[in-house]
Amino acid sequence: MTITRPAPDLRPARPARPAGSDAARLLELLDSRPPAHSLPGPCYTDPALHEADLSLVWQRQWLFVGTVAEVPEAGDFLTVDIGTASVVVLRDDDEQVRALRNVCRHRGSRLVTGSHGCVGNIVCGYHHWTYGTDGRLLHAPQLPPTTDTGALGLRPVHLREVAGLLFVCLADDPPADIEHVARVVAPYVAPHQLGRTKVAAQVDLVEDGNWKLTMENNRECYHCDGHPELRCTFFPTWGLSDDQVPERMRADHDRYLAALADLERRSDELGLPHGLVEDLVDRPLGFRVQREPLDGAGESFSPDGTRLVRRLLGDLPEARLGRLGLHTQPNAWFHFQADHVVTFAALPLAVDRTLVRTTWLVHEDAVEGVDYEVDELTATWRATNEQDAAFVAGTQSGVADPGYLPGPYSEAEEQVEAFVAWYDARVREAVAR
Amino acid sequence: MSEVQPAPRAHEVQVGPAGPSLRVVPDTWRPVRPLGEGVLADPAQGEGFDTELVLRARVQETHDVVSLVLEPASSNAFAFRPGQFLTLGVDVDGQRVERCYTISSPPTRPHLLRVTVKRVEGGGLSPYLHDRLAVGDRLHAAGPLGGFTVTEHPAARYLLLSAGSGITPTLATLRTMSDLAELEDGALDVVVVHSARTPDDLVGRDELEHLAAAHEGLRVVWVCEDDPPGRPGAWTGWRGRLDAEILLAAVPDATGREVLTCGPPGYMAGVRAVLAEVGADPACCHEESFVLGAPGAPAAHEAAPARESVPEVVPGARVRFGRSDREVVCPPGTTVLAAAQQAGVRLPSSCSAGLCGTCKSTLLAGRVDMVHQGGIRPREIAQDKFLPCCSTPDGDIVVDA
Numbered sequence: 001m002t003i004t005r006p007a008p009d010l011r012p013a014r015p016a017r018p019a020g021s022d023a024a025r026l027l028e029l030l031d032s033r034p035p036a037h038s039l040p041g042p043c044y045t046d047p048a049l050h051e052a053d054l055s056l057v058w059q060r061q062w063l064f065v066g067t068v069a070e071v072p073e074a075g076d077f078l079t080v081d082i083g084t085a086s087v088v089v090l091r092d093d094d095e096q097v098r099a100l101r102n103v104c105r106h107r108g109s110r111l112v113t114g115s116h117g118c119v120g121n122i123v124c125g126y127h128h129w130t131y132g133t134d135g136r137l138l139h140a141p142q143l144p145p146t147t148d149t150g151a152l153g154l155r156p157v158h159l160r161e162v163a164g165l166l167f168v169c170l171a172d173d174p175p176a177d178i179e180h181v182a183r184v185v186a187p188y189v190a191p192h193q194l195g196r197t198k199v200a201a202q203v204d205l206v207e208d209g210n211w212k213l214t215m216e217n218n219r220e221c222y223h224c225d226g227h228p229e230l231r232c233t234f235f236p237t238w239g240l241s242d243d244q245v246p247e248r249m250r251a252d253h254d255r256y257l258a259a260l261a262d263l264e265r266r267s268d269e270l271g272l273p274h275g276l277v278e279d280l281v282d283r284p285l286g287f288r289v290q291r292e293p294l295d296g297a298g299e300s301f302s303p304d305g306t307r308l309v310r311r312l313l314g315d316l317p318e319a320r321l322g323r324l325g326l327h328t329q330p331n332a333w334f335h336f337q338a339d340h341v342v343t344f345a346a347l348p349l350a351v352d353r354t355l356v357r358t359t360w361l362v363h364e365d366a367v368e369g370v371d372y373e374v375d376e377l378t379a380t381w382r383a384t385n386e387q388d389a390a391f392v393a394g395t396q397s398g399v400a401d402p403g404y405l406p407g408p409y410s411e412a413e414e415q416v417e418a419f420v421a422w423y424d425a426r427v428r429e430a431v432a433r
Numbered sequence: 434m435s436e437v438q439p440a441p442r443a444h445e446v447q448v449g450p451a452g453p454s455l456r457v458v459p460d461t462w463r464p465v466r467p468l469g470e471g472v473l474a475d476p477a478q479g480e481g482f483d484t485e486l487v488l489r490a491r492v493q494e495t496h497d498v499v500s501l502v503l504e505p506a507s508s509n510a511f512a513f514r515p516g517q518f519l520t521l522g523v524d525v526d527g528q529r530v531e532r533c534y535t536i537s538s539p540p541t542r543p544h545l546l547r548v549t550v551k552r553v554e555g556g557g558l559s560p561y562l563h564d565r566l567a568v569g570d571r572l573h574a575a576g577p578l579g580g581f582t583v584t585e586h587p588a589a590r591y592l593l594l595s596a597g598s599g600i601t602p603t604l605a606t607l608r609t610m611s612d613l614a615e616l617e618d619g620a621l622d623v624v625v626v627h628s629a630r631t632p633d634d635l636v637g638r639d640e641l642e643h644l645a646a647a648h649e650g651l652r653v654v655w656v657c658e659d660d661p662p663g664r665p666g667a668w669t670g671w672r673g674r675l676d677a678e679i680l681l682a683a684v685p686d687a688t689g690r691e692v693l694t695c696g697p698p699g700y701m702a703g704v705r706a707v708l709a710e711v712g713a714d715p716a717c718c719h720e721e722s723f724v725l726g727a728p729g730a731p732a733a734h735e736a737a738p739a740r741e742s743v744p745e746v747v748p749g750a751r752v753r754f755g756r757s758d759r760e761v762v763c764p765p766g767t768t769v770l771a772a773a774q775q776a777g778v779r780l781p782s783s784c785s786a787g788l789c790g791t792c793k794s795t796l797l798a799g800r801v802d803m804v805h806q807g808g809i810r811p812r813e814i815a816q817d818k819f820l821p822c823c824s825t826p827d828g829d830i831v832v833d834a
Contacts, residue, residue: 250653
């Protein structure tokens with residue numbers, strides 16, 4: 001694991017404080033929420049409150065932006081837009097992954113475009129100011145000789161790699177608890193060796209909903225009847241404790257418990273961490289991690305649960321290792337199987353639009369068409385994401401309806417409540433600063 | 434073209450009636466050998482120069498021609514051949530500008546380099562060299578380049594034709610010949626015919642006339658189109674543009690000489706026709722062509738930059754631009770970007786130093802030597818991409834541009 005510490009910046013940007021009235025209004029709305037109920041409508045629909053979300057949450061927290069497999073070689077970059085901010089994450093010539101503001105130091109032009117690409121040096125298309133992959137200004141035509149080009153490097157953004165997962169933070173002083181999270185999570189993720197994977201597929205899907213609805217929808221399987229493809233491999237009682245399991249699902253749950261015991265035994269034999277660690281509300285980088293069994297053959301997200309990629313990840317000796325589930329607040333969830341990894345990043349585009357970027361990673365030596373077929377590999381989550389997008393869009397129109405009233409969460413929606421509680425806590429912390 | 438018998442060579446003197454063919458070789462005869470053989474250092478054996486130079490002095494030659502006397506930042510002597518050129522590189526307003534100039538000083542004076550620069554309005558470098566480069570300033574030079582030199586064409590009798598600042602190789606050549614005592618009695622026989630717009634545009638007039646007065650083996654002929662504006666006293670020498678009539682009147686034995694021509698493209702085309710008309714042996718006619726090297730290059734001074742290549746004797750690789758359907762010759766040391774500019778192929782570019790990658794292009798055939806600074810990635814190179822601004826052809830190439 002490496003950490004890139006940006007050099008001190010001469011003019012650190014403080015995220016704009018939302019107008020006091022917006023922050024106060026947001027706190028009032030949060031205060032008005034009964035325990036374990038969904039948020040009031042304006043939290044999902046009001047553009048001013050969305051701006052408050054961006055400055056109080058998105059410009060302060062660690063955000064998942066991609067994996068090392070998306071920037072495998074020096075010069076490779078990916079970009080993420082967070083509200084109006086754009087960050088370029090790239091691997092520099094020292095093989096270090098860095099994050100930089102995607103803003104030219106001349107007159108502010110966007111530097112690189114597109115979600116992914118490769119650069120030699122970073123060249124602004126406007127006046128050809130040229131920066132090294134470390135952000136140093138190398139060339140600025142016709143600048144007066146007296147200009148101090150040393151002070152005109154690209155502004156760094158904090159970046160932290162956790163076992164191949166890349167997180168950035170736009171704040172000057174990022175929450176430090178990522179170190180703790182990394183210590184806990186890395187041993188779970190490391191055996192899948194993301195550094196030896198490649199991107200087999202990536203799909204950007206725009207959901208017509210507020211980012212919180214996207215995250216809330218993802219945090220429960222109460223709605224999983226709407227996911228026939230996923231249901232083949234996802235146990236129907238996912239997220240329910242023993243006493244919450246309805247009688248009609250008892251057989252499913254018994255099957256889950258048996259598979260769980262089997263997986264735990266085998267994981268112990270292989271030295272793979274598997275126990276649940278959940279710290280969703282109290283820390284800035286709320287997270288949940290657990291290795292859990294998959295239904296069917298228990299190997300992967302295929303209709304019968306058998307593996308989708310012949311070549312297994314890292315040095316994993318067998319395919320039936322279930323699913324290492326990882327979730328981080330506010331914007332990511334992950335499934336690590338023995339044969340492939342799926343990562344999901346949610347990024348806000350507007351108050352009612354959210355980008356969900358789904359990435360499928362396979363072993364770097366796996367050969368498409370020989371070891372796997374992209375259509376088969378991606379089928380389950382392409383279908384599931386589309387179904388989720390429809391659920392989120394339906395909810396967005398509903399919460400925008402004057403007739404909407406916040407409703408109570410079910411027992412299966414504990415993690416939804418945990419997500420909203422996390423959001424509530426972060427907003428209050430930020431406003432209090 | 435009619436067959437014309439070349440005039441007898443100077444050393445082949447027919448003696449007496451045509452009896453048994455007895456040829457007496459005069460004592461002064463000696464085998465034709467390259468100028469300066471065994472004396473001049475061979476630049477091909479050295480590493481060339483790629484160095485910082487300091488401007489030591491400026492010599493105003495005419496109203497719009499200046500000579501720059503350049504001293505190496507480190508004290509090395511320069512090995513080159515008379516007529517060769519170098520590439521000067523200067524940072525002008527933060528932008529690297531490179532142009533080629535003939536070295537006008539002789540290699541027999543190897544410790545300072547002199548280039549003679551005509552001011553080209555709107556030119557990339559010459560206005561800067563004229564107006565802003567001050568004694569003590571530094572600039573970069575790389576070379577020597579080019580094969581337009583009498584040493585490549587050993588002969589006993591030369592005709593050096595030039596126009597405008599195409600006189601610079603002639604200056605270097607005559608200075609070398611004089612220093613080597615090759616113009617003394619019985620050695621070389623050289624005629625210079627130089628064309629200019631007016632007498633005020635004659636570069637090196639006093640020096641050349643002095644050399645001619647002192648050496649029987651050298652004759653200088655000036656040809657001017659016009660009188661200098663507003664100046665009393667009409668030009669009494671040859672007048673007009675060089676044609677067959679003037680050439681034969683001034684140099685009756687022109688066809689028996691090794692001919693080296695340097696000047697603007699229009700002049701060179703005219704000379705080519707004149708030489709054909711008088712029946713010169715094409716094998717004995719050589720042209721300097723700054724086909725590349727850019728607008729400041731000597732041969733292009735008086736006219737628009739050469740758009741058509743005159744590649745007959747220019748050493749270097751052929752660079753073909755596939756989409757533009759243009760081809761130029763790229764002398765050693767000249768970048769593909771400079772070749773493109775000279776050919777009128779506009780490639781986007783900015784840094785000219787392999788940094789920004791703006792000029793990134795695809796190489797369709799051939800190989801280049803590229804010295805980049807991060808503007809391109811190894812995998813792009815593996816996909817036949819290259820940066821013309823910092824690449825020189827390694828043999829003939831075809832560029833997708």
